[in-house]
Amino acid sequence: MVPILFLGFAGLLIATALMVVLHKNPVTSALFLVLAFVSLAGIYLLLHAEFLGMVQILVYAGAIMVLFLFVIMYLNLQHDVERGLAIAVRRGIGWALGALLLLAGGTLLSRGWALGPVQPPVADPAGGNAAAIGQTLYSKYLFPFEITSILLLVAMVGAIVIAKGHSAAPPDSKEGA
């Protein structure tokens, strides 16, 4: 049952990821990306990473994609006009490089690569995956976790300052729009 579900999710993931890259309309690309994130969350669930599956849907399919769609609609983008020889040549080069990368990765992975033996699976803890992740996050990885909060603060301030634009006029001047 699990391999069948995995193959289904994997097929959906690859198809939607291709559609993200191939589709002309950015809004459609973004909606296909939501589908790709959801199928990836399904794969996380199959891998017993339940907490990550939920966070994937909440953070990626929820927050990040809403941000993408908001910006796309704010900018009122048209379909990409992609004609002309130069663009066709560049597109061909891009696909060729991608195929080359896949080939190189495939050759590397098909050689023998040493990996430790599969650990015997332990029974899932009673509190579920989220409790175990919380225990590890707040003990072993407490310092990186706190650094992450600083990163988010910097991102928040940076996004506001950058998107604010050039309205840097003093507050008492009437001319500043």
Next chain:
Amino acid sequence: MIPLSWLIALSAILFVIGVVGVLVRRNAIVIFMSIELMLNAANLAFVAFARHMNSLDGQIFVFFVMTVAAAEVAIGLAIIVNVFRLRETILVDEINLLKG
């Protein structure tokens, strides 16, 4: 149980799709989405190896990668909005502000 090699192959395919997206598309927002695909391919490899090693540390790393991705998207989209205000386009080959 899903074989590890299937997961790594899926991760590699997803990463290559992201690379191709960055190379062939001209729309800065679609390029951003392709970068998200590549980050997710790395996340998938992390989760696969965490499952294989039966350890939680890989999943914690995915958590951090997601945080960095969220921060990156917020900043990047702010930059894109600003560039659009300045140039009325977000096609990356028409943005040459730093060209002398």
